[in-house]
Amino acid sequence: MTDDIYFAPLLPWQHGLWSQLTMRVSTPQQSLPHALLAAGMQGMGKRAFVWRLVAWLLCRTRDEHPLGACGHCESCQWLRSGTHPSLQVLPIVSMPVSADSAHHKEAASSTAKEKKSAKAASNAALKIKVDDIRALQPFIYQGGQGMRICVLDHAEKMTIAAANALLKTLEEPQSQVYLLLISDVPAQLLPTIKSRVQQLALQTIDRAISLDYVTETLGSTANREAVGTDAIKQLIQLANGAPLAAIALAQASWYSKRALWLTTWQALRSGKRSSVAASDYWQTQLSIAEFIELSELMIIDMRRVGVGFGAQQKDINFLTALNDYKPIDTALEAFAHSLQQTKIALQQNVQEKFAYDKLMQELADL
Template sequence: MSDMMENKGVVETTDSMYFAPLLPWQQELWSQLTQRVLTSQQSLPHALLAAGMQGMGKRAFVWRFVAWLLCHERDRHPTGACTKCESCQWLKSGTHPSLQVLPIACMPTGVDHADNTEKLSSKATDKKNAKAVSSSTLKIKVDDIRALQPFIYQGGQGMRICVLDHAEQMTVAAANALLKTLEEPQAQVHLFLMSDAPAQLLPTIKSRVQQLALQTIESTVAVDYVTQALGHTINREAVSTAAIEQLIQLANGAPLAAIAMAQAPWYDKRALWLTTWQALRSGKRSSVAASDYWQNQLDVKEFIQLSEMMLLDLRRVCLGLSALQNDVNLTAILDVYQPADSGLVAFASSLQEGKTALQQNVQEKFVYDKLMQELASL
């Protein structure tokens, strides 16, 4: 992933997970899949994979499609689940007998700002549950897959759907257990795998699923969507088409990620980050003073996000590539001073160490102090 944005509104309830408006760049794929189901000319693939970077809306698409497949009135509602039948009511209450989700933490439950990039939220990205949810919570273990077997093989119970989110988190044993299900498809049983890192999936898994074409978004469609969603302003400042295009480029072409970035508290502090770096490097400000100042500006996790973005562009320019950010004076600064590549690598390592420390409940002040010391030596 929240204060999740729809075209002009905010998602606030669980049922929005399943009944939200279709994203513009998903129209064609939606039509193709629903027509396959409605015309019965081609059966729906037994297993589908929604994969790719965050911010493309893959989870939004899958949950909407799951709701439509299960909807008792889908023949009369080709554009989305009816929201009123018994099946839709079960989804709203989170008690659908024909839907199983792994990990349990990823069952749609509400909204969360952290998952803006995927349009939908889950317990796995809910800030209220962030401390309780770790990477280990997202692990899909062999016992989890085995526990699905009775549901999958019960037979004669109508359509049944299994959703495996963060599928790359399957252990090897779990993936091997899943292979049996993929190799022996059951009538009316459909599996949906979702992954932000499909390269981490076992090749044997990827070879037995059909990937959904969700990754290609025309630039004009992305620009229009982001512009409409932001209402022509970023942090109350008028936004140009160039600024929108920069956001989309920084987000690797993912519109939802671009919107989340524009609304992130750190995005308008990129020039301030450069000023702090220069002040630290020249000795005009101490790392302690900088740490104290930034603790009043941003949550340390947000500062790490900001630093990762700035580090990305620093490395690009140092390698002779053009900067992605044209609204800050990064290139001018690097014309005067370029940090050593070893320093950039060390700072990147420090950012990762900071993330790990926060997961281990290290106090934010200590993480901030350490990062400012490292930034001063960059």
């Protein structure tokens, strides 16, 4: 399966870093740091880089394949099956799946109910505890077993006790043992952890490269809407410069409904439409999670316009929509907080219809 994350093509903005790291491994006088941190916002491709590096480091024929693992040797086959004896990953729910990973593909055929339950369980389990770190010790200190790799995904989810337990391993590096940490929120990592790892330079992406990549990717997909240069630039801006996040945004089912959201708010505020009717309609259009994502983006620009800044979404006329009435910023902030609280409530199995009805009523009151 050539589309597995371990063997996916290297992203264009990662070639320089890849060459630096692989050259260090291949040069006798140099070596790879025993602890690396891939950090930064989602959508920069840091996980894709780490899994590709893991596969290459473990590949039996890597000297013959400097651009990535061969995909065919015994090690690569172990990775495909999710049974590699020289790889440990925490937390368990972070093991790669489909486009972001390589294991448990049966999850893709789960029913909607199963997916929702799995997501709730995943969110609950997404924590690295001290016992998880301690369980790695035999693997790390077994010695004489060749290269061994530990990947700590969502490293910011480590408890204080887990982080302190990891420090000992970082302070006493073992031969041929590599620790790869991945974090979306590196500010939440303990300073003592960050001081003992080398951060990978994955966050800076040339704008031209990003623009070309997003344009080419969207142009090759079935969804060919709004892929002009201005639209691409807006997507990248909304995604804070993260190319993969920009692509996901363009392909999100809710992105094309932004103007409709604004029209709905105007109709609710003017009393031309009831919150119940609006809720019933939107439930046929988007899941509550998608509606929340849409609402969060719209609220950001409503707040920007309200305080005199321009909207980031240039293809929607916020000025006209807010010409006669601008919600006060505290009300918009309260609605944004309610969106966050609704996310939490949904993880506790609150019915989507109830959540939709509540949000529509609050939207009408803005």
